[in-house]
Amino acid sequence: MLSKKDLIENAYANGFADIGFTTAEPFDRHRQFLAAHQKEYGWVKSMGLDLLQGTDPRSILPEAQAIIVLMESYYQKTFPKVLEGHFGRCYLDDDRFTRDGLALRITAFRDYLRKHGIQSKFPGHLPHRMAAARAGLGTFGKNCLFYSRKAARQGSWVLPITLVVDRAFEPDAPSIANGCPAWCRNACIAACPTRALRADGTIEPRKCISYLSYYGEGLTPRELREPMGLYIYGCDRCQNVCPRNAPWMAADLPVNPKAAAMQEDLRLERLLAMDTAYFESRVHPRMFYMPTEQMWRWKMNVARAMGNTRDPKYIEALSTAGAGHADERVRAMTAWALARIGGTDARAAIEKLRQDAAAVVREEAEAALDGLK
Ligand code: SF4
Ligand code: SF4
Incomplete structure (x- = not known):
């Protein structure tokens, strides 16, 4: 026994x-x-x-x-910094x-x-x-x-x-309690960019970036695009800011080799340009909440994250996606992202999107140009 x-x-x-x-x-x-x-x-x-x-x-x-x-x-080894900025850590070593x-x-x-x-x-x-x-x-x-x-x-x-x-074992003493120190001024609640966390210690899951990134419907509303920031799949912000996590985050950990091997495949330019074969072989086996037919949401998230980096190096990739991507939600987001980065080249690409066949893209392009004024 x-x-x-x-x-x-x-x-x-x-x-x-x-x-x-x-x-x-x-x-x-x-x-x-x-x-x-x-x-x-x-x-x-x-x-x-x-x-x-x-x-x-x-x-x-x-x-x-x-x-x-x-x-x-799931965080026994550390992850490449660039991946931590865009993906929840639990998805960077997920073998489900x-x-x-x-x-x-x-x-x-x-x-x-x-x-x-x-x-x-x-x-x-x-x-x-x-x-x-x-x-x-x-x-x-x-x-x-x-x-x-x-x-x-x-x-x-x-x-x-x-x-x-189906075997009984002596139960251990429960520890059902909140373990937060009294001195913490609710850093997690204050840091949650989409206000998903409530003061009473509960969450509105549909406001959480994790939910929004893989289940959010349609074109991400404008008011959420900046708060969702650089995250493409998942979010760790309320864990990053928590003092209870500080001891582990200060630890000198070896690099997670699986995550390091994914870094190149998960480069934003590659994700924005990926085709079905790429998605199904290199992305979906690790992050599978969105099926192939929802690749548009992946790309929309990537375009939004690119915009929020404010890095001009993404203007070319965004312009290409804006000009040629089949999904209007992706093209619409490129207009917003280009405006977020700004500059002459971004403006020129947005001007082209004003002529797009889809009304939603034209509207986003108009709003983007207004924002640039
Ligand atoms: S994971 Fe991000 S969006 Fe979700 S509750 Fe935490 S900070 Fe807020
Ligand atoms: S930041 Fe951490 S310690 Fe502070 S209230 Fe939130 S969970 Fe508790």
Whole structure:
């Protein structure tokens, strides 16, 4: 019979930073919260994740008796600075599609359980942060993220992995609490560029840049383009500014080789000009929330980020995309981005966009020229 000690040793042997245990009781308070905030979270169901159902572990595994939570830090090595400026770090070493890193270690741990007669399920819709808190693995921050008691020097660069199992284990003491120091003047809330974080420690997910970058509908509204800044996919701003993360951010870490190898493929000029084959072979396997038919959103985000760099080196790429891209949302964003950079060449490219076949592009070009006056 496997003991908790055996599982703890196996978790560490498989490279996890921490492990905790909780019961398979339903997450009733979380369910009530979700039910009361369906306007904000209901859209997740259309992505194939029924969050309300996920609050009952026995709907995932009818024989469930416990939840084992493994703690993974996705920021064990550092990322190229230029990538950190445009992408959320958790997406720069994400193997959910390629299954060549973390997935292998989760499988090894589950194989160990199976070998000892324990059935496990690894659901995507169980409230994993709340499960981690119930298993005593850390506390919450006002940015709604989970701060580990051990990994990343007690920082938030972690991913709790929840396994529902059909064997009972003594639950650990819960740590469901906010762990922010009283002296922090809500740096995360103040720093959130799109005001997604609320003073009461909750978030409006549809205002978060992460959501907006991969699920936002249509042409990004003008008032969001500057606040979304340089981010193309995800956002780490509320974690970057958090003093609870300062110890890990000051650590001298080796470079993540996988992320370093992606740097060239993720150059903004390449992303703006990419075709389907490029996207499907070099981008989508790592960042897969947008399917091929939504490549336009990738490019629109890239054009907006280029504009926000205010770097004239992007004028040529933006002008080319503005003149020839098939999607009017991309062409429209190039007009805005060119104006954000400014200068004679940018103005000339915007003048051409005034003649575009699509009204939305002509309007953006007019507004861009007005802004340049
Ligand atoms: S990830 Fe960015 S946009 Fe989202 S809450 Fe944090 S700071 Fe705001
Ligand atoms: S910035 Fe301050 S309030 Fe926000 S999560 Fe960090 S410690 Fe908490």
